[in-house]
Amino acid sequence: MVARALHDNVGIQQVIIGPDVALDEACELAEAARLDRPEMGVILMRRRMDVTALSQALRSGVREVVTSEDHTALVDALRRSRDLTQRLIGHSMGTPAKEGKVVTIFSAKGGVGKTTLATNLATHLAKSGLKTLLIDLDLAFGDVAISLQLVPTQSIFDAVAMSGHLDEAGIAAISTTHEDSGLHVVCAPNDPGDADRIPPGVSVELIKLARQHYDYVVVDTPPSFTEHVLAACDLSDALVLVATLDIPAVKNLRVAIDTLDMLGSPRDARIIVLNRADAKVGLRAEDVESAIKEQISVSIPNSLTVPSSINRGVPIVLDDPRGSVSVAIRQLGDVHIRRRFGEELNGAPQRRGFFRGRS
Numbered sequence: 001m002v003a004r005a006l007h008d009n010v011g012i013q014q015v016i017i018g019p020d021v022a023l024d025e026a027c028e029l030a031e032a033a034r035l036d037r038p039e040m041g042v043i044l045m046r047r048r049m050d051v052t053a054l055s056q057a058l059r060s061g062v063r064e065v066v067t068s069e070d071h072t073a074l075v076d077a078l079r080r081s082r083d084l085t086q087r088l089i090g091h092s093m094g095t096p097a098k099e100g101k102v103v104t105i106f107s108a109k110g111g112v113g114k115t116t117l118a119t120n121l122a123t124h125l126a127k128s129g130l131k132t133l134l135i136d137l138d139l140a141f142g143d144v145a146i147s148l149q150l151v152p153t154q155s156i157f158d159a160v161a162m163s164g165h166l167d168e169a170g171i172a173a174i175s176t177t178h179e180d181s182g183l184h185v186v187c188a189p190n191d192p193g194d195a196d197r198i199p200p201g202v203s204v205e206l207i208k209l210a211r212q213h214y215d216y217v218v219v220d221t222p223p224s225f226t227e228h229v230l231a232a233c234d235l236s237d238a239l240v241l242v243a244t245l246d247i248p249a250v251k252n253l254r255v256a257i258d259t260l261d262m263l264g265s266p267r268d269a270r271i272i273v274l275n276r277a278d279a280k281v282g283l284r285a286e287d288v289e290s291a292i293k294e295q296i297s298v299s300i301p302n303s304l305t306v307p308s309s310i311n312r313g314v315p316i317v318l319d320d321p322r323g324s325v326s327v328a329i330r331q332l333g334d335v336h337i338r339r340r341f342g343e344e345l346n347g348a349p350q351r352r353g354f355f356r357g358r359s
Contacts, residue, residue, distance in 0.1 A: 012040065013039070013040055013041065013082070013085050014040070014041045014042075014043070014078060014081055014082060014085070015029075015033065015040065015041070015042045015043070016043045016045065016074070016078070017029065017030075017042065017043070017044045017045065017062075018045055018068070019045045019046055019047045019068040023053055023056065023057070026044055026057070026060075026062070027056055027057060027059075027060035027062070028060070029042070030042040030044070030057070030060040030061040030062045031060045031061055033061060034060070034061030034167070034169070038088065038167065038168070038169055039085050039088040039169075040085065041063045041078075041081030041082070041084060041085050042061060042062050042063055043062070043063060043064050043065075043066065043074070043077050043078060043081060044057050044062045044064070044065045044066075045065075045066055045067070045068045045074065046065060046066075046067060046068065047067065047068050047069075048067065049065070049067060053065070054161070055161040058158070058161040058162055059161055059162060059165055061165075061169070063077070063080075063081050063084065063169070063173050064077040064080070064081065064173075080153075084169065084172045084173065087172060088168065088169060088172065099211055099212060100131075100210070100211040100212070100213070100214045100215045100216055100217055101211070101215070101216055101217070101237045101238070101337075101341050102207060102211055102216075102217045102219065102232070102235050102236045102237050102238075103121070103216060103217070103218050103219070103236065103237065103238045103239075103240060103337060104218075104219040104221060104229075104232045104233055104236040104238070104239050104240065105117055105118040105121070105218065105219065105220055105221060105240045105242065106221050106229065106233070106239060106240070106241055106242070106256070107223055107241065107242040107243065107249070107252070107253070107256075108223055108224070108225075108252035108253065108255060108256040109223055109243075109248055109249045109252040109253075110223040111244075112242050112243060112244045112249055112275055113242065113244070113275040113276070113300075113306075114220065114221070114223070114242050115138070115142075115143050115144060115147055115220050116147065116306065116310060116316075117240070117242060117273065117275065117300075117329070117332075118134065118144070118218055118219075118220035119134065119144060119147045119148055119220070119315055120315045120316055120317045120326075120329050121218060121240075121329055121332060121333050121337075122134040122183055122185075122216070122218040123148075123178065123181045123183055123315040123317055123318060124317045124329060124330055124333045125183075125215070125216045125218070125333055125338075126178070126181040126182050126183035126184075127181045127182070127317070127318070128333075128334075128338075130215040130216055131184075131213075131214045131215045131216075132183055132184065132214060132215060132216045132217075132218065133171070133175065133183075133184045133185070133186065133210050133214045133216070133217050133218070134183055134184070134185045134186070134218045134219075134220065135156070135185075135186045135203075135206065135207070135210070135217065135218070135219045135220070136156070136185070136186065136187050136188040136220050137156075137188075137203060137219055137220060137221050137222070137228050137229065137232060138188055138220060138221060138222040139156070139188050139189060139192075139194070139195035139198055139222070139228065140188075140192040140195040140222070141188075141192060141222070142187065142188025142220065142222075144185060144187055144188065144220055145176070145185070145187040145188070146313065147310060147313065147315075148178050148183075148185065148313060148315070149312075149313030149314070150176045150178065150185060150187065151176075152176040152185070152187040152190075153176075154173060154174040154175070154176070154187075155174065155186070155187045155188060155189045155190065155194075156174065156186050156187070156188060156189065156198060156202070156203075156206065157189040157194045157197070157198055158173070158174045159174055159186075159198075159202050159205075159206055160197065160198055160199070160202055163199070163201065163202050163205060164205070166205050166206065166209055167209070168209070168212075168213050171186070171206065171209060171210060171213065172184075174186055180314075180315075180318055181315070181318065184214075186206065198228075200227040200228050200230075200231050203228045203231050203232060204231045204235065207219070207231075207232060207235045208235065211235075216337075219232045219236070223252075225256075225259060230263075233260075233265065236269070237269065237341065238269055238270075238271055238337060238340070238341075239260070239265070239269055239270050239271070240270075240271045240273055240332070241253060241256060241257070241270055241271070241272050241273065242273045242275055243272070243273075243274055243275070243288065243292075244274070244275050244276050244279070245274070245276060245277065245279050245281050245283040245284075245285075245288070246281065246283070247283070250283070250287075250288050250291050250292065251291075253272075253288075253292055254291055254292050257270075257292055257293075257294060267294075270294070271297045271298070271332070271336050271337070272292070272294050272295065272296045272297050272298075273296070273297065273298045273299075273300065273332065274288060274296045274298070274299045274300065275300045276300065276301070276302040277296075277299035277300060277301055277302070278299075278301045278302055279302045285299060297332075297336050298328055298331055298332045298336060299328065300325055300328040300329065301324045301325060301328065303316075303323060303324060303325045305319070305320050305323055305325065306325055316329070317329055317330065
């Protein structure tokens with residue numbers, strides 16, 4: 001009866017289910033609402049939090065679960081749910097977007113500025129008017145949230161409970177918005193121990209679904225070929241490989257390229273970025289190209305404004321938009337990514353995965 005009333009009253013956008021309603025009945029209502037009215041938010045109140053009940057509720061389509069005594073949490077949950085509803089309504093009224101592009105940022109060595117590049121590239125794309133999602137796949141030690149001064153209430157770990165049932169509303173529920181750019185971010189878990197509890201299939205499902213609803217999906221990664229990284233690479237349209245002017249970074253880049261060759265990665269999907277390219281350390285860009293046998297596409301200069309912007313949690317493309325670093329990042333985004341994909345859209349070639357045949 002309640003489900004029919006909600007179906008007939010299209011003006012209802014939020015539903016709060018009280019603590020006296022049985023969990024199975026609440027989940028049944030949420031499941032029906034997700035299928036019939038995906039833009040409508042369902043918030044469940046419980047007298048106490050239970051992990052099993054929480055997982056069941058999220059799988060059924062409940063947006064948030066709060067304790068009945070915590071009125072502040074209920075108000076915050078209702079506000080977030082209303083914001084999500086408005087985003088979903090706005091999206092459904094717009095022209096259906098073409099399938100988005102996945103760009104994975106990778107380096108086999110830490111400390112080369114990979115996360116800084118990922119956050120700034122994603123911020124630039126978002127500020128350019130493109131609907132962009134940034135996913136932090138450095139599950140144990142991801143720094144995307146702190147780099148953007150975000151305080152997420154959800155993370156990619158929350159997608160585990162929705163595995164097999166993840167939808168656009170689910171992505172919105174686990175993402176955090178960077179207010180200055182409009183960038184949506186799926187952050188890494190706060191607890192490094194949660195990393196081992198996230199199956200690679202969750203990353204696959206998230207990326208596949210995200211590309212249906214975003215113009216660009218930018219993926220930040222840890223400095224190793226984990227199963228999550230391999231899955232992201234397989235789904236990627238472009239792979240940005242980052243190195244700096246030091247022997248370990250160049251050696252690891254060479255090893256990464258050899259590994260990608262062995263796994264069948266197409267060379268034309270790679271974009272080589274040399275970070276801090278003008279550092280006076282005895283190596284030159286020509287030495288790097290000779291060692292890796294690949295051409296450097298973008299050279300990003302060294303600048304003291306970068307660590308300053310990182311410490312303040314403000315992307316350099318916003319903090320110093322006319323600076324040489326920002327110019328280089330925009331070149332990466334506009335020339336080597338957007339223009340490339342514009343040519344693909346015009347020619348409409350068939351997308352191919354990085355490692356075709358991987359399970």
